[in-house]
Amino acid sequence: VTASPVFTTLRDLARRVREREVSPVALAEIFLDRLERLGPRYNAVVTVTRARALETARRAERDIATGRHRGLLHGIPYGAKDLLATAGGIPTTWGAAPLREQRFDLDATVIRRLDEAGAVLCAKLAMVELAGGMGYRQPNASFTGPGITPWNLDAWSGGSSSGSGAAVAAGLVPFAIGSETWGSILGPAGYCGITGLRPTYGRVSRHGAMALSWTLDKLGPLALTAHDCGLVLDAIAGPDLADPSAANRPFRYDDSPVGGRRFRFGVLRGVTDGCEPAVVAAFERSLEALRTIGSIEDITLPDLPWEATTRIILWAEASSAFEDLIESGQIAGLTAPEDRHAPYARDAILAKDYIKAMRLRGVMAREIDRVLSRLDALVAPGRPTVAPPLGQEFRSAIRGTVNDVMGAIGNGAGLPAVIVPNGVGDRGLPTSLQLMGRAWGENTILAAARVYQSLTDWHLRHPAVE
Amino acid sequence: MSHQSRETDERHARDDARMTDEVEILMALIKARYGDRLTPEQVDGVRLGVQGVVEAVTALRAVRLANADEPHPPFSPVRTGE
Numbered sequence: 001v002t003a004s005p006v007f008t009t010l011r012d013l014a015r016r017v018r019e020r021e022v023s024p025v026a027l028a029e030i031f032l033d034r035l036e037r038l039g040p041r042y043n044a045v046v047t048v049t050r051a052r053a054l055e056t057a058r059r060a061e062r063d064i065a066t067g068r069h070r071g072l073l074h075g076i077p078y079g080a081k082d083l084l085a086t087a088g089g090i091p092t093t094w095g096a097a098p099l100r101e102q103r104f105d106l107d108a109t110v111i112r113r114l115d116e117a118g119a120v121l122c123a124k125l126a127m128v129e130l131a132g133g134m135g136y137r138q139p140n141a142s143f144t145g146p147g148i149t150p151w152n153l154d155a156w157s158g159g160s161s162s163g164s165g166a167a168v169a170a171g172l173v174p175f176a177i178g179s180e181t182w183g184s185i186l187g188p189a190g191y192c193g194i195t196g197l198r199p200t201y202g203r204v205s206r207h208g209a210m211a212l213s214w215t216l217d218k219l220g221p222l223a224l225t226a227h228d229c230g231l232v233l234d235a236i237a238g239p240d241l242a243d244p245s246a247a248n249r250p251f252r253y254d255d256s257p258v259g260g261r262r263f264r265f266g267v268l269r270g271v272t273d274g275c276e277p278a279v280v281a282a283f284e285r286s287l288e289a290l291r292t293i294g295s296i297e298d299i300t301l302p303d304l305p306w307e308a309t310t311r312i313i314l315w316a317e318a319s320s321a322f323e324d325l326i327e328s329g330q331i332a333g334l335t336a337p338e339d340r341h342a343p344y345a346r347d348a349i350l351a352k353d354y355i356k357a358m359r360l361r362g363v364m365a366r367e368i369d370r371v372l373s374r375l376d377a378l379v380a381p382g383r384p385t386v387a388p389p390l391g392q393e394f395r396s397a398i399r400g401t402v403n404d405v406m407g408a409i410g411n412g413a414g415l416p417a418v419i420v421p422n423g424v425g426d427r428g429l430p431t432s433l434q435l436m437g438r439a440w441g442e443n444t445i446l447a448a449a450r451v452y453q454s455l456t457d458w459h460l461r462h463p464a465v466e
Numbered sequence: 467m468s469h470q471s472r473e474t475d476e477r478h479a480r481d482d483a484r485m486t487d488e489v490e491i492l493m494a495l496i497k498a499r500y501g502d503r504l505t506p507e508q509v510d511g512v513r514l515g516v517q518g519v520v521e522a523v524t525a526l527r528a529v530r531l532a533n534a535d536e537p538h539p540p541f542s543p544v545r546t547g548e
Binding site: 215332357 | 499514
């Protein structure tokens with residue numbers, strides 16, 4: 001009897017494919033079936049790409065049978081947030097009702113690179129309309145309905161990579177690609193109890209991805225473990241002539257054992273202020289675990305308007321990125337009522353204030369690098385709360401209704417972060433831990449997260465899906 | 467109330483009034499551009515958004531930077547084909 005490939009790590013799936021315990025076509029059929037059958041329960045899927053998946057899987061099967069094995073992702077199914085362009089007549093909706101018939105004649109660079117690695121695109125996954133750039137206040141902000149976490153059908157899966165989080169957590173795909181401008185990978189990964197990696201800005205080409213904020217947008221993986229995230233990043237990272245922001249810094253995932261290495265962690269003073277008690281308790285337990293593998297020191301940053309800086313950059317760039325939709329009035333067709341008018345407020349941002357924010361961003365980048373140059377990672381609760389209820393307005397750092405200095409600085413300065421599950425909070429929902437590193441320091445934070453996951457079993461727990 | 471705290475209160479009141487003025491001036495701009503497509507409830511929603519913008523930029527304006535503190539990322543010229 002062959003064990004189910006659902007909730008199996010990429011390394012184990014890859015071994016089964018390579019050793020022909022399971023064929024890529026059979027694997028694709030299993031996950032396509034789950035996407036079609038279970039995806040609607042979580043509002044996780046926009047389009048199941050069955051024809052493309054089976055064609056890719058058959059090609060992988062032929063290649064592997066003839067000894068042309070392309071690596072660990074060869075024949076492995078995955079899903080992509082529906083802001084990544086896909087050719088072949090597959091819609092790319094950006095989660096927005098007015099764009100539900102939008103199609104492109106190209107694959108985004110990330111999709112192309114995963115194709116070259118032999119991975120099998122099985123679905124375009126649901127997302128908050130326009131990646132949340134219009135100022136949504138509630139989970140119901142996508143034409144596919146509110147994303148639902150598999151841990152509690154009355155709770156949100158987070159945004160804006162809602163389907164990427166829910167699909168991995170429910171075992172509908174082994175991994176998914178999401179995007180983050182501010183919180184859109186870490187949020188869904190945290191609320192869905194999985195691992196997510198926000199790479200350094202410029203690590204992964206954005207070519208073919210919807211732009212929300214040109215200087216803040218990042219693409220990255222969501223998966224079951226930190227190791228899986230590293231394997232996916234290895235396949236998608238690297239320079240790209242089609243994206244001038246993609247840095248000319250080749251990346252190779254380093255999964256060598258850390259041995260007896262001692263890590264140096266920092267905790268920003270006041271970082272748990274405003275967090276739910278269960279989140280604080282889980283964070284304190286995480287710190288106990290981290291103390292066994294390293295040191296922890298309190299960090300104080302200069303008192304500067306970090307959140308306002310990143311907020312103004314995001315709002316101003318989103319206003320320009322979606323100028324056509326806003327000026328034409330097409331936003332009136334969006335799902336969340338507030339998204340139909342909130343963008344008009346961004347016309348109030350003066351050029352001088354946007355440039356001030358960009359100048360402060362330089363100060364931010366230097367200050368945080370000064371701190372991180374003597375640390376391996378800053379650690380903090382992944383989210384201040386567990387997933388909020390579906391029918392309720394949620395608090396948002398982007399709107400300024402909750403503090404998120406880690407998110408403001410991490411995204412404003414373009415730093416990598418990995419989020420891992422670290423406990424269970426109210427209503428049976430996951431809590432999470434984030435580790436944020438120095439620019440281009442993905443291997444360091446992934447190593448620390450791997451060790452953390454070797455000390456705990458939260459990433460091995462899965463919701464009762466069937 | 468001490469002299470110092472009264473001065474602080476007066477300064478805050480002046481700042482609040484200045485911010486309210488700025489919100490209303492910016493709202494006039496937005497209403498001129500988009501007023502014909504907004505309901506009264508939506509105008510109230512936009513006003514909340516503009517208040518958020520003014521609060522954020524007020525925090526930015528309070529920080530003094532040096533002339534050499536340039537925008538990040540810096541401008542980069544382009545020469546294609548190389």
